[in-house]
Amino acid sequence: xxxNAVKITISLLxxxxxxxxxxxxxxxxxxxxxxxxxxxxxxxxxxxxxGFARQMDLLERIATVVRADHTGPLPGSRRCVxxxxxxxxxxxxxxxxxxxxxxxxxxxIFVPVEYxxxxxxxxxxSPVDHEEVMTGEExxxxxxxxxxxxxxxxxxxxxxxxxxxxxxEVEQSRLKLVELVGKPVTTLAFPYGDYDQRTLAACRTAxxxxxxxxxxxxxxxxGADFVRGRIAVEPTDSALVFRLKASGAFAWMTYxxxxxxxxxxxxxxx
Ligand SMILES: [Zn+2]
Numbered sequence: 421x422x423x424n425a426v427k428i429t430i431s432l433l434x435x436x437x438x439x440x441x442x443x444x445x446x447x448x449x450x451x452x453x454x455x456x457x458x459x460x461x462x463x464x465x466x467x468x469x470x471g472f473a474r475q476m477d478l479l480e481r482i483a484t485v486v487r488a489d490h491t492g493p494l495p496g497s498r499r500c501v502x503x504x505x506x507x508x509x510x511x512x513x514x515x516x517x518x519x520x521x522x523x524x525x526x527x528x529i530f531v532p533v534e535y536x537x538x539x540x541x542x543x544x545x546s547p548v549d550h551e552e553v554m555t556g557e558e559x560x561x562x563x564x565x566x567x568x569x570x571x572x573x574x575x576x577x578x579x580x581x582x583x584x585x586x587x588x589e590v591e592q593s594r595l596k597l598v599e600l601v602g603k604p605v606t607t608l609a610f611p612y613g614d615y616d617q618r619t620l621a622a623c624r625t626a627x628x629x630x631x632x633x634x635x636x637x638x639x640x641x642x643g644a645d646f647v648r649g650r651i652a653v654e655p656t657d658s659a660l661v662f663r664l665k666a667s668g669a670f671a672w673m674t675y676x677x678x679x680x681x682x683x684x685x686x687x688x689x690x
Pocket of ligand 1: 506571611
């Protein structure tokens with residue numbers, strides 16, 4: 421709890437710093453790059469629908485919502501935000517999708533292909549009750565504002581697999597999803613956010629154009645990044661926390677963890 425309060429306080433200071441910086445840029449007559457933030461959710465339970473709807477109302481006020489695989493310069497000068505969901509849970513279709521369709525907002529859902537139509541069978545940090553991955557029929561019937569991406573076949577830690585298994589997970593999941601839904605699949609989200617250079621090479625070979633991590637860094641404003649950072653969002657996040665996340669104010673955590681790794685590496689050096 422105290423750790424969370426510290427994170428929120430630093431993010432708030434970061435947000436204020438960004439407001440000062442962008443105001444100064446404007447006063448100097450310059451145009452700063454618009455910010456591009458990608459959010460990721462998992463499930464949205466029935467009791468969280470109202471909170472999710474409030475978040476979408478706020479998002480429409482503070483940002484332009486774009487597709488997660490947006491390529492090229494961002495539209496306009498407002499901050500841009502993309503909405504994604506990992507694991508393709510049925511609760512997203514039942515509770516989040518109607519709110520997104522009502523507002524004509526695009527979204528991307530990442531599908532763990534081997535679990536289509538089944539309960540999640542992979543190891544979860546916070547196990548969920550009463551969730552199932554959508555069936556093939558449900559995935560095919562999703563409206564046009566939904567893009568589908570791969571979340572691999574079996575939701576493994578990709579960096580721990582043999583070369584052969586790694587290639588199979590990324591390549592076969594794309595091909596099977598294309599076959600299942602009859603639409604192109606060019607994106608993949610790493611399960612547990614776990615990837616390394618070998619994973620990136622396997623994904624390139626398998627034909628992906630854009631990959632999604634879980635480091636809360638901003639996406640490239642020119643839309644040219646192969647691996648795009650994302651920030652985790654819960655439908656239960658307060659308006660303040662959601663606003664900070666959707667403004668990119670948690671990006672400092674990426675710098676903090678890079679600094680921590682560098683310090684640890686230095687300490688372990690003989
Ligand atoms: Zn997942």
